Amino acid sequence: MSTTGRGLHGRVLDTLGPAITAGEYPPGSVLRTDELAQRFDVSRSVMREAVRVLESMHLVASRRRVGVTVRPKAEWNVYDPQVIRWRLAGADRPHQLRSLTVLRSAIEPVAAGLAAKFASAEQCAELTECAIGMVANSRGHKLEDYLVHDVAFHRVILAASGNEMFARLGDVVAEVLAGRTHHEVMFEDPDPAAVTLHVQVAEAVREGDAVRAEALTREITVGALQELDILAP
Amino acid sequence: MSTTGRGLHGRVLDTLGPAITAGEYPPGSVLRTDELAQRFDVSRSVMREAVRVLESMHLVASRRRVGVTVRPKAEWNVYDPQVIRWRLAGADRPHQLRSLTVLRSAIEPVAAGLAAKFASAEQCAELTECAIGMVANSRGHKLEDYLVHDVAFHRVILAASGNEMFARLGDVVAEVLAGRTHHEVMFEDPDPAAVTLHVQVAEAVREGDAVRAEALTREITVGALQELDILAP
DNA sequence: GTGACAAATAAGTCTGACTTTTTGGTTCCG
DNA sequence: CGGAACCAAAAAGTCAGACTTATTTGTCAC
CATH class of the missing domain: 1.20.120.530 (GntR ligand-binding domain-like)
Structure with a gap:
């Protein structure tokens, strides 16, 4: 069934989203956009778009000089269908x-x-x-x-x-x-x-x-x- | 109280989000990223990030060669706190x-x-x-x-x-x-x-x-x- | 009318340079 | 020893421009 769909940033979300919602990165973990871009072999623009989406789901918060930090589960938008799907697909x-x-x-x-x-x-x-x-x-x-x-x-x-x-x-x-x-x-x-x-x-x-x-x-x-x-x- | 917060793309969302949820753009309306970027006086990258967020809320769908189309209300992520706030603030x-x-x-x-x-x-x-x-x-x-x-x-x-x-x-x-x-x-x-x-x-x-x-x-x-x-x- | 092909269009992507904010340390006094 | 002021590094944020790709639409031949 449909995941995030097309677009490079969607592919990134297809792995990052499940990883975060599965708790692979404990709350407070710090991710760096540039590093992630390298890891997924995409440009920074694409990675930034992916981060924005995760941010709008309240899965992460992006702050200057510190990076992209994973938010505690209690703050996630647990009614977001995408988040629900990711969690249902994981542990x-x-x-x-x-x-x-x-x-x-x-x-x-x-x-x-x-x-x-x-x-x-x-x-x-x-x-x-x-x-x-x-x-x-x-x-x-x-x-x-x-x-x-x-x-x-x-x-x-x-x-x-x-x-x-x-x-x-x-x-x-x-x-x-x-x-x-x-x-x-x-x-x-x-x-x-x-x-x-x-x-x-x-x-x-x-x-x-x-x-x-x-x-x-x-x-x-x-x-x-x-x-x-x-x-x- | 907190809106989308910091970042240029947040400013864009602060006006575009309420406008869309208020029904100012009827379902099926087509927006073009470049035009929006001009209108809000931001770069395309920033505008793209804003569009991605709206897309993750299922307020719009972005398709190649056609543009950013406004989705019918029935498809919106009505449990998204941001969407709720926008709608509560509008008509x-x-x-x-x-x-x-x-x-x-x-x-x-x-x-x-x-x-x-x-x-x-x-x-x-x-x-x-x-x-x-x-x-x-x-x-x-x-x-x-x-x-x-x-x-x-x-x-x-x-x-x-x-x-x-x-x-x-x-x-x-x-x-x-x-x-x-x-x-x-x-x-x-x-x-x-x-x-x-x-x-x-x-x-x-x-x-x-x-x-x-x-x-x-x-x-x-x-x-x-x-x-x-x-x-x- | 149908099919294939070509052109136009707007999103998507990448790159590189630059700005801004925040943090953490360092230094310099009190 | 402690605090305030300052400086430098780090990472996100922003911008501009060139290029790619998919999709639609229109055209032309059959």
Whole structure:
């Protein structure tokens, strides 16, 4: 899938970004632009552009006479999709996955409640289609097809909430769901109870029942938390 | 308060960023690097760095032979603190404030529940101090002092949740609370009921009562939603 | 109309010289 | 011994100009 894309500075970021987010350079580490330019065999202009991008993500801070210093993790722009992707691709993956799942558990139920109020007829139709698609692929090791509909389902919910901030989490949720299917333990067919819940959420949204949509979605996210052993007994 | 800060490219961003996020350039608009460099009276290198930053925020896309095109709002990195600040400072302010308040209403209750489980002794103490500070400044038009403690309170909750994604929303919440006090209608002293709720949340967290902490915080955020006339009867 | 080819265009890249800020040391008094 | 003033080095920041490369658009032949 797409990394930073084209351009020399993008190539540099493709290695520097993951390295920094993986914690290879401890906070406070000092990098020098010229040295980096040499290391990556690019001109200083290109390296400066790369540093600017890292700076805008708050991964580093550039100060005169001292160099480019790596900032502590607590200051990173952890909502930057690029940063999320880098972390998901590296050693921090499990931790990042847990953080994102907790985030989902907070956002999605509220989004579903709003979707019940504001979803358009088209969105309701889409939602139902997705739910049907999930049912259709819930048995017989069709995990890949199931995933497609699962992702689409959650995207529609987030978009239908009418909140732009929620809508932008579609990619993140997609990343989490895909990660669960591809990298984590996911040998068997999905939990039938979860599939049913999705169908019921689609129903609730269609009927405009915000309270029920929220409660059902909360059940779904609780399931996601349990999968990662997050939750107190 | 801090904008992009030092550096010539930062100055450029200080005017270009707000302009784009304010919608002055409709989606698809084409800017040319050379022209911009002239307009801002900077070298192309500096301009290129600025464009790279805007690109990393997904505000624009740079393509050869065509120029720097403004992306549709739906693709912006709306969680980027810089983008949030730009939008809060511009014409989009009311809309942005509503989005953020809805976001808060989803996140903070969950964060409070987690804080009840994971808050350290120090954090509990801080929380109590903040609550006391809020009470102490809840009467007599000491809005500014009240705000300081209010912001601190919510920061501690988010940090104590133990979730890095939640913790990073501290700045956003601070921005929203400050905005409410400074720009919106806020002539009178804060609602006594809200103050009490904060005290009770501090209690609940101290006692490790996650369910109660979450419910009480939900009441607080419902109040915030009502202030902006978000909510169905 | 379709295909190939050529020209125009704007971003992308590199280089080298120069400026500015910050820091750390040194020296010179008190 | 301590502090203030000063100096020099280091690294980012800035600029200008030449060159490369990809992409689009227009043209011309078939």
